[in-house]
Amino acid sequence: MGLSALTPPKSQDAVHETLLEFHDNRLLIDLCGEFDRNLAQIEHKLEVQIVRRGNMLSVMGTGSARGRAAAVLQELYSKLEAGRDVEPGDIDGMITLGNAEVEKGLPGDQIEMFRGSDVExxxxxxxxxxxxxxxxxxxxxxxxxxxxxxxxxxxxxxxxxxxxxxxxxxxxxxxxxxxxxxxxxxxxxxxxxxxxxxxxxxxxxxxxxxxxxxxxxxxxxxxxxxxxxxxxxxxxxxxxxxxxxxxxxxxxxxxxxxxxxxxxxxxxxxxxxxxxxxxxxxxxxxxxxxxxxxxxxxxxxxxxxxxxxxxxxxxxxxxxxxxxxxxxxxxxxxxx
Structure with a gap:
């Protein structure tokens, strides 16, 4: 998929970090959006912090929010790899679908495997x-x-x-x-x-x-x-x-x-x-x-x-x- 995720060890009640590595810097620029507006949208919706470090994104947050944000970023990157554009509505949609998985009781560590809608x-x-x-x-x-x-x-x-x-x-x-x-x-x-x-x-x-x-x-x-x-x-x-x-x-x-x-x-x-x-x-x-x-x-x-x-x-x-x-x-x- 052109990216990999590295998650540091977890500590009780701490703010955790997930590192996502992206191998195509051009797609990473599109992923972040103009003036990082896509990252800002995800940060606002999921109450996380996302920091760019070279060809990596650091996602910091507590609970399942960090995993959900990482999953959204991975799915958006997959769309870009497939030659499709990313719009603000795509981000909202993925977050909404992810919220539905949370409401079903899916554990936070499994939210990272969440993908967008399989109906096209x-x-x-x-x-x-x-x-x-x-x-x-x-x-x-x-x-x-x-x-x-x-x-x-x-x-x-x-x-x-x-x-x-x-x-x-x-x-x-x-x-x-x-x-x-x-x-x-x-x-x-x-x-x-x-x-x-x-x-x-x-x-x-x-x-x-x-x-x-x-x-x-x-x-x-x-x-x-x-x-x-x-x-x-x-x-x-x-x-x-x-x-x-x-x-x-x-x-x-x-x-x-x-x-x-x-x-x-x-x-x-x-x-x-x-x-x-x-x-x-x-x-x-x-x-x-x-x-x-x-x-x-x-x-x-x-x-x-x-x-x-x-x-x-x-x-x-x-x-x-x-x-x-x-x-x-x-x-x-x-x-x-």
């Missing part, structure tokens, strides 16, 4: 990895179930990961087309009648799906596939009357679908297809008194074994750390 999604432009245990379970269910629900707050990767899995299945020939949909419901604002063609009218509602798709495939390829109808992005209302065979279908913002719309959508499932329904029950934009089809689907389909439900919390947020704090604050306020 290959797309045209990038390799996507789940960054939390909740995301990992969700991705596994997306591959293993014909109908999967992802329910939770904003920023937890529900739609992003679903689109990534869809792109993976499309380019590998497991499905013939991708269909991305969401209800065309205004988020508390009256926008009036939009000018332009049908596509120009609905594109503003579909923009989050465009953003996710363009993250995984070149823009020209996306445009060509849309022309050929290999990729469709359309409002939920356009699904009526269709049977979707050998397609990967994503319904985003499902909390804004009515009960009848949800039933209509679910019954579009055809042979060889996969469906993913994502939504946030705390952000319903339906008119007052109109029940959410997502809530009804949870209740009605709960007993069907071939349907998977994954629930996310603020711990799964992979956007700016402040987003998780905002979600927790609103949840606490609603609980009062």
């Amino acid at each position: 999604i290959k797309t045209r432009k990038k390799l996507v990895e789940p960054r939390t245990p909740g995301q990992k379970a969700y991705v596994q269910n997306l591959f293993n179930h014909e109908l999967a629900f992802g329910i939770g707050p904003a920023g937890t990767g529900k739609t992003y990961l679903a689109v990534a899995v869809g792109v993976n299945m499309l380019i590998n020939g497991h499905v013939d087309k991708m269909i991305l949909s969401r209800p065309a419901v205004e988020a508390g604002e009256r926008l009036g009648f939009l000018p332009g063609t049908q596509d120009e009218k609905v594109d503003p509602y579909m923009q989050p799906l465009f953003d996710a798709l363009n993250d995984f495939m070149p823009a020209k390829q996306v445009a060509k596939m849309r022309e050929e109808k290999t990729i469709e992005i359309a409002p939920l209302a356009f699904m009526r009357g269709r049977t979707l065979s050998r397609a990967f279908v994503v319904l985003d913002e499902a909390q804004n679908a009515t009960t009848m719309q949800m039933k209509m959508f679910l019954t579009r499932l055809g042979e060889g297809s996969r469906m993913v329904i994502t939504g946030d029950r705390s952000q319903v934009d339906l008119p007052r008194g109109v029940p959410s089809g997502l809530r009804d689907a949870e209740r009605v389909l709960a007993g069907i074994q071939k349907v998977s439900f994954n629930y996310f919390t603020s711990k799964d947020v992979v956007r700016h750390p402040l987003v998780a704090a905002i979600i927790e604050a609103y949840e606490a306020d609603e609980a009062q």
